[in-house]
Amino acid sequence: MPRKAAQIDASPWSQPGDRERERAAKREAVLRTAARFFNQKGFHATSLDDVATALNVTKPTIYHYFANKDEILFECTRRGLSAIIDASREAAAQGGTGASRLRSVLMAYAMVMLDDYGICVARTQDYNLTEASRKQFRALKRDIDALIRQVVAEGAEDGSLKVRDVRIATFTAAQALNGMGxxxxxxxxxxxxxxxxxxxxxxxxxxxx
Amino acid sequence: MPRKAAQIDASPWSQPGDRERERAAKREAVLRTAARFFNQKGFHATSLDDVATALNVTKPTIYHYFANKDEILFECTRRGLSAIIDASREAAAQGGTGASRLRSVLMAYAMVMLDDYGICVARTQDYNLTEASRKQFRALKRDIDALIRQVVAEGAEDGSLKVRDVRIATFTAAQALNGMGxxxxxxxxxxxxxxxxxxxxxxxxxxxx
DNA sequence: TAATCTCTATACTCGCTAGTAAACAAAAGA
DNA sequence: TCTTTTGTTTACTAGCGAGTATAGAGATTA
Known part of the structure; x- marks a missing residue:
């Protein structure tokens, strides 16, 4: 069995860049924890004290890494949406019929929707976000929608899919996957x-x- | 064109039962208004002052008709869930193949999910409800799930449906419809x-x- | 007419949570 | 060693919203 290269990051002598890595890791921990709380209790019902306590720190520490609660929620959804976009783009770029590419895209999408950030995407209504974040949130969702529609349209054209209305077919599939969580x-x-x-x-x- | 019997309820001389009818109508108005706010802004972000103001009354008036905010949310969802159950039961009791009955059930379900109370059902996560309401909410949802699964299973048996896994097929369809709103x-x-x-x-x- | 019941409003309490001020600790760098 | 930067804490403010105490107006009944 092949092993991963062992522990090169664990040296007690700090490397240049350690600082940034730690900071990024802490940001990530906040987001992951927050996403779980959001999914379990809802955005409004989750206080940043909840998140802080779960991480054994206090609230101001969180404000040292994020400007406000909105930024935390948005970053959670951005991670989910980006994961979908990246995986879908890759899947959409494969060869094969439209149908087989659609299968790959939907699989990629589905897998994300079973993860913390994906569930967070599915549960976040855009009224939860501030005007600025909402715009970006919507733009990312539009990108995903366009990406899937494109594949559906190609499948309709090459005859591998039978679709009355590309828009409705896309929404129907996407919502079914959104609900998996x-x-x-x-x-x-x-x-x-x-x-x-x-x-x-x-x-x-x-x-x- | 046939007309409805004209205005028999509009007499200025009150009838016995007027009191109860007015009370019920006002309760209904509160629920309808609340459901729209919940759907538009979210449950937590909707204050009962919002609802009251929209109805040209003040908050204590609302508390004259409902015990608390939880009861309002639960009643909204109960209306949606009951509508689904009633319509589905009727559809499921028709003749025809399992497939044709499933079509009817899904149509009934879909129509509800495009209405205020149906959307409210789709958006309400059970953590929004108190322990007591949550129990009832879940029970109603289980009833619906069982109802649909039953029809799916019958269709699988009579060969009009091809379904690998009844549970997954049911969830997939239900979530696609839940998302329509x-x-x-x-x-x-x-x-x-x-x-x-x-x-x-x-x-x-x-x-x- | 008096007594009661239903409905609605004004004016509050209380608790919770986002966000901040200020100080302190620890590490990095000079 | 002294200084600065980064990370974290304690202790607070400020505002919002659920829910209530109380009183008064209109209708209902005796």
Whole structure:
């Protein structure tokens, strides 16, 4: 079995750049913790004291890494949305029919929607964000929508997909995947990838026999 | 054109039962208004002062009709959930194949999800409710889930549906419909029924050609 | 007419949470 | 060693919103 290169970052003698790495790691920890709280209790019901306490620090520490609560929420969603965009772009650039590319895109999307940041994306309504963040949030969502529609349209053209209305087909699939976080149980017997695959197959094949 | 019986309720001489009717009408107005605010701004961000002001009354008036904010939210969702249950039960009791009954059930479900209370159901996470309401909320949702699964299972048995996993198929369809309120634009050119029909067809037929 | 019940308003309390001021600790650099 | 920068704390402010005490107006009943 191949191993990862062992522990090169763990030296007690600090390297230049350690500072920035630690700062980034702490930011990330705040975001991850916040996302979990948001998903579990909701954005408004989560206080930054909750997040701070969970991280064994106090609230002002969090304000040392983020300007305000809105920035934290937005960064959580940005991570989710970027993950979708990156994975989808890659999937969309493969060869094969439109249908097979759509399958890949939906799988990528589905996998993100089973993670903290993806669930956060699904649960965040844009009224939770300030005007400025909202604009970016919407823009990212529009990008994703355009990306999927493009693949759907290509599949319709090459005949591998049968779609009455590209817009409706895209929304229907996307919402079905967005909802996965509401019912998937990560403690259950079925893994994320299997679940994602089955949902995607259901969407591709339809329910009728 | 047939007309409704004209205005028999509008007599200035009050009838026995007027009191109760007015009370019920006012309760309903509070719920409808609250549901719209919840959907537009979110539950936490909606203050009962918002709702009261929109109805030209003050907050204590609302407390004359409801015990607390939780009861208002729960009643909104109960209306949505009951509408789904009633319509679905009716649809499920029709004749025909499992597939045709599932179509009817999904159509009924979809139509509710395009209305205020339905959207409220879709957006309400159970952490928004108190322990007691949450129990009822979950029970109603379980009933709906069971109802749909039943029809899906029957369709799988009579061969009119091809379904790998009843649970996953049901969740996938339900979540796709739950999400309709997030993208459907009631000011747009396409009506609710047409939209619902197209989404349901997409789910039934699938995306692949 | 008097007594009561229903509805609504004014004017509050109380608790919670986003965000801040200021000080202190610890490390980095000169 | 002295100074500066970075990270963290304690202790606060300020504002909002759920829920209530109380009183008064209108209708209902006796």
């Amino acid at each position: 509401n019912w998937y149980n990560s403690d259950g017997p079925v893994g994320k990838e299997d679940t994602a695959r089955q949902v995607v197959e259901t969407l591709m094949d339809g329910l009728s026999g | 997030n993208w459907y634009n009631s000011d747009g050119p396409v009506g609710k029924e047409d939209t619902a029909r197209q989404v349901v067809e997409t789910l039934m037929d699938g995306l692949s050609g």
